[in-house]
Amino acid sequence: MQGRGRALLRFAYVLCGDAHLAEDIVQEVLARMHRRWDKVTAMHHPEAYVRAAIVRQFLSWRRRRASREAVLAEVPEPVGPDEPQHRVLARAHMWQLLAGLPRSQRAVLVLRFYCDLPDDEIATLLGCGESTVRSQASRALARMRTILGEAGVSGDG
Structure with a gap:
């Protein structure tokens, strides 16, 4: 350790x-x-x-802070995938999307995609069933897709 x-x-x-x-x-x-x-x-x-x-x-975590997490209403102007700013803007937008999710859904996505853990290990870590992990992930990804759709951002570029 x-x-x-x-x-x-x-x-x-x-x-x-x-x-x-x-x-x-x-x-x-x-x-x-x-x-x-x-x-x-x-x-x-x-x-x-x-x-x-x-x-x-x-x-x-129960501590309340004066500055609360917020998803920004404005999305930066899209840039071409070949431009260096594309990855930076995409990463910043992903943080905004994650910040807008409930904590349990955010935890599931982080454990699945950042830590690359399978659903059974995530379930053990969170103290829930595998079906709960799958439904939380599904809801989180659906919410993120909805926000992207409302912002007019496509997932193919």
Whole structure:
């Protein structure tokens, strides 16, 4: 586990989209685990255990902040796929779409596409059934497609 702090922080950031909140979540989880660190590091997959705790902390985070997550109404003007700005704008737009999803749906998508986990492992991490994982992913992707359609963005370019 030593030296994995940056990876855990990146993981939390992908979940919440806020660097400060990601730091708070990781610090909270590691502080709670510090009391039983010997048991955690003796586990077969300690990083998976810590990641699961980060997901649970993210899903139950209660702190309200003055600056709330918001999906912007305006979408930047489309650029051609050959232009260097295309990837940057696409990535920024993806963050906006993820930020607009409920936390549980966002967690499912991050675990599926960022962590490349299968549905059974996601279900174990989130403490739900595989069918719930599949329905959450389906709803999240459908919502993202709807928003893209309303913005007049096609998925083919």
